Amino acid sequence: MNNKNEVSIDAFFNPHVPGIDYGVLDSLVGYGVRRAQLALNDLFIQSLAPWNITPPRFSALIVISRNPSLKLTQLAKVLGIARSGAVMLVDALEDLGYVERLDVPEDRRAFGLALTAKGQADLVAITQAVVQQDQLAARPLGAAGSEQLLAMLQQLANPNR
Amino acid sequence: MNNKNEVSIDAFFNPHVPGIDYGVLDSLVGYGVRRAQLALNDLFIQSLAPWNITPPRFSALIVISRNPSLKLTQLAKVLGIARSGAVMLVDALEDLGYVERLDVPEDRRAFGLALTAKGQADLVAITQAVVQQDQLAARPLGAAGSEQLLAMLQQLANPNR
DNA sequence: TATTGTTATACTCTATAACTATA
DNA sequence: TATAGTTATAGAGTATAACAATA
Numbered sequence: 001m002n003n004k005n006e007v008s009i010d011a012f013f014n015p016h017v018p019g020i021d022y023g024v025l026d027s028l029v030g031y032g033v034r035r036a037q038l039a040l041n042d043l044f045i046q047s048l049a050p051w052n053i054t055p056p057r058f059s060a061l062i063v064i065s066r067n068p069s070l071k072l073t074q075l076a077k078v079l080g081i082a083r084s085g086a087v088m089l090v091d092a093l094e095d096l097g098y099v100e101r102l103d104v105p106e107d108r109r110a111f112g113l114a115l116t117a118k119g120q121a122d123l124v125a126i127t128q129a130v131v132q133q134d135q136l137a138a139r140p141l142g143a144a145g146s147e148q149l150l151a152m153l154q155q156l157a158n159p160n161r
Numbered sequence: 162m163n164n165k166n167e168v169s170i171d172a173f174f175n176p177h178v179p180g181i182d183y184g185v186l187d188s189l190v191g192y193g194v195r196r197a198q199l200a201l202n203d204l205f206i207q208s209l210a211p212w213n214i215t216p217p218r219f220s221a222l223i224v225i226s227r228n229p230s231l232k233l234t235q236l237a238k239v240l241g242i243a244r245s246g247a248v249m250l251v252d253a254l255e256d257l258g259y260v261e262r263l264d265v266p267e268d269r270r271a272f273g274l275a276l277t278a279k280g281q282a283d284l285v286a287i288t289q290a291v292v293q294q295d296q297l298a299a300r301p302l303g304a305a306g307s308e309q310l311l312a313m314l315q316q317l318a319n320p321n322r
Numbered sequence: 323t324a325t326t327g328t329t330a331t332a333c334t335c336t337a338t339a340a341c342t343a344t345a
Numbered sequence: 346t347a348t349a350g351t352t353a354t355a356g357a358g359t360a361t362a363a364c365a366a367t368a
Contacts, residue, residue, distance in 0.1 A: 016319070017239050021227040024288055025220060029299045029307055030201045032314040034216060037198040038241060039318040040191045055195065056335075059186060066182040073349060078178050080199060082337055087351060089335095109344045109349040127185055138190045140316040146190055149313045153193040155301040156310075157176045157200040217358075234326060243360060248328060250358095270326040270367045 029156070040137055047133040051126055052096060056081075058130060060089050061115070061123050064099060069112030071104075098122065176200065190317070201298055208294040212287055213257060217242075219291060221250050222276070222284050225260060230273030232265075259283065 025031045063078050064070055076086035093099035098119035101111040138146045176196040186192045224239050225231055237247035254260035259280035262272040299307045
């Protein structure tokens, strides 16, 4: 405990303040997911602060790296945001020197998104930090528990598919 | 399907666009929680739109109703937000006619938060809508699965407690 | 001095709508 | 006409910092 690689948890969201009655909230799956998301988000942002990377930026970097020449409209759809939001996201990643817009010969309206050399290099370290932090957070569940949790979350997120 | 009580799912976040490689994202518990949270949030907001109630507003109403004479600073701590945010939240709930600030005799700086009669009445219907929507979303998991999921999420949110 | 609520200000992430240049 | 990207604008929701009244 109190290792220099860990962060004080007192600065973060305490999901259960002693002496407070949470009523129906404690029995809602939706509230449980929200609480977990807030807690994980804090940890995520802390561990990625050195690179100025937020959760949506990380998702964008991964998707761009795995899907060569992705178009901005596709990125917006994948991330579940409006095109205008994707523009600002890509602008930010371009400012960080991580992403570039490449001309697409077949369609002069569009361009393909790609990681820069710096983006590729840093994404390796960033991904390592994310995976490490994710495994640390999920450790209480064990490997089997984590997989089971992922499967259940997927069922929640895909109600009718 | 296509019952009038359901909402078109095409308007919402699709967590897995066909033909897209999500790379490491699919194996991260943090990303799974985030995806589920986005999907549930959409459903939540839809089902509570008639009352102009958002997730943080609902949480605040429940906490205020279950903890008489709660102070604003305590509410902020429970919700994990800054005091200034709690002020705006309470302002909004006051504008909706759901919450009022009562004088506290023992401390003239503070006041106790309370639901109005309208707040109490509407919260019954609102809670019913939330619970119904939550059970609908969690149905694929079954009752036992939901409880197990809640327990796992709690372990995620409370790393060291 | 410390705490309670408040205000001012700013930042992130999101949305809608209108625009341009291509298709 | 429709689509790709962009811009302008707005609204939640969050934060920090400074303030007045009270403890």
